[in-house]
Amino acid sequence: MRELRDLDLNLLKLLQAVIETRNTHLAADKLGISQTSVSRGMAKLRETFGDQLFIRKAHGVEPSELATRLAIAADEMFIPVVKVMESYQNFEPENFRGNVNISMNIFILDLFGEGIFTALRDVLPNANFKMTYWQDQSVGDMLNGQIDYMLHFAAFPLPQEIYQHKLKQVKLCLIAKKNHPVLKKSSDWQAIHELPITRILIDGINAKRSPMEELYIAKGYQANLVLETHSVTVLLNKLKNSNAISYGSSFMTQNDPALSCYPLPDMPKDARQIQLNGGYLQSKRGFPLNQLLHQIIQQYFDGLGQPEPKINQ
Numbered sequence: 001m002r003e004l005r006d007l008d009l010n011l012l013k014l015l016q017a018v019i020e021t022r023n024t025h026l027a028a029d030k031l032g033i034s035q036t037s038v039s040r041g042m043a044k045l046r047e048t049f050g051d052q053l054f055i056r057k058a059h060g061v062e063p064s065e066l067a068t069r070l071a072i073a074a075d076e077m078f079i080p081v082v083k084v085m086e087s088y089q090n091f092e093p094e095n096f097r098g099n100v101n102i103s104m105n106i107f108i109l110d111l112f113g114e115g116i117f118t119a120l121r122d123v124l125p126n127a128n129f130k131m132t133y134w135q136d137q138s139v140g141d142m143l144n145g146q147i148d149y150m151l152h153f154a155a156f157p158l159p160q161e162i163y164q165h166k167l168k169q170v171k172l173c174l175i176a177k178k179n180h181p182v183l184k185k186s187s188d189w190q191a192i193h194e195l196p197i198t199r200i201l202i203d204g205i206n207a208k209r210s211p212m213e214e215l216y217i218a219k220g221y222q223a224n225l226v227l228e229t230h231s232v233t234v235l236l237n238k239l240k241n242s243n244a245i246s247y248g249s250s251f252m253t254q255n256d257p258a259l260s261c262y263p264l265p266d267m268p269k270d271a272r273q274i275q276l277n278g279g280y281l282q283s284k285r286g287f288p289l290n291q292l293l294h295q296i297i298q299q300y301f302d303g304l305g306q307p308e309p310k311i312n313q
Contacts (some may be wrong), residue, residue: 007048012074014041015053019071023060091288099128100293103142104151106133107200108276110232111251112300116151119300123292142281149293153202154275164279165294168301171273174262175246175253176239183245183262189219192265196244198227198235212247215267249274250307261307276301 017027018038028038045053049070054061063071100120104113113131120129132138134152141147143161151167158164174192176183182191199210216223227238232252238244240258250261264272278297284290 008044011041011045011048012070012077014038015045015067016071016074018042018054018061019063019067021060022057022062026060091292093123093292094125096124096289097126097128098289099130100124100289101130101132101146101148102151102293103132103134103138103147103149105153105156105202106230107202107232108151109133111249112151115304116297116300119296120293123296145281145284148284148290149278149280149297151276151278151297154277156202156277158279161282162279163282163285164277165298166275167278167298168276168304169273170249170251170276171306172247172271173250173264175236175248175250175259176244176262177242178258178260180243180245180260180262182243183260187262187265189221189265192245193219193221194224196224196226196242198229198238198244198246199225200232200235200246200248201228201230211271215271251304254307 014027014031017030018024021027021030024038024042025035028035031038042054049066052064053067053070054063102116102120109131117129117131120127134150138147138150139159139162142150143159150162152158154164154166174183174187182195185191193216197212199212213223213225226244227235229235235246236252236256236259239246240256246252247264253259253261278294280290280294
């Protein structure tokens with residue numbers, strides 16, 4: 001037998017047509033091809049599978065057991081291909097009952113996870129969701145197809161196999177307790193440089209010294225870093241119960257009346273904002289589920305209005 005990997009799949013359709021009609025002329029009519037094409041196809045089938053496929057009769061042909069079993073196997077082979085095409089053409093979000101795995105930086109999960117989940121659940125009401133924070137092994141999980149969609153900061157390095165797009169440009173400000181004794185008067189460097197600082201750890205981005213610490217040094221000051229944590233809850237609790245400050249997003253203060261956002265001191269433009277990215281595998285860019293996830297999450301962030309910092313709070 002010839003190498004089956006080289007087999008023209010059209011020959012299997014021809015095999016099925018001949019079995020169904022028991023006649024090569026009728027098979028040609030059924031497939032809309034010439035009798036010559038049928039004859040050539042039959043010759044290739046015999047060359048691949050042997051001469052025992054069909055038995056010639058007075059008014060047609062009779063399929064052998066091998067031919068019949070090959071036709072059944074061909075049907076089974078085309079089923080997964082058809083299912084893939086149907087998943088692209090007939091994707092119905094409200095009827096989707098599969099699993100959706102979303103992974104994101106823990107800071108993004110803490111701040112936006114509930115809103116993202118609500119937006120996804122509204123469009124995919126029957127899906128099973130898994131929402132996790134991004135860990136060291138998450139890149140490998142994503143490349144293996146175990147993560148459907150990721151959210152992270154643009155500065156986080158990712159391989160080219162992951163397609164990324166901007167979700168939100170988040171403005172930064174100073175976060176501190178309401179009526180902070182210093183910030184309610186001024187937030188310039190001279191006023192704030194001695195205040196204790198808290199910061200969120202962002203794995204994969206923060207070096208030994210954070211960009212903010214480097215900025216303090218460039219201004220001639222020493223940053224008084226009193227808390228580093230992965231937990232937004234821990235950080236905010238520290239801010240509410242001390243005069244510590246944090247360089248973060250005003251989103252962090254939205255649901256806590258004990259906190260306020262204040263203007264940043266003078267600093268470079270690129271230090272005044274941070275970009276959130278979403279992404280999924282390049283190989284899934286045409287897949288309906290991934291496109292839908294991108295659309296839902298993008299719409300969620302497009303609808304978020306960011307509170308502006310106020311002076312003299």
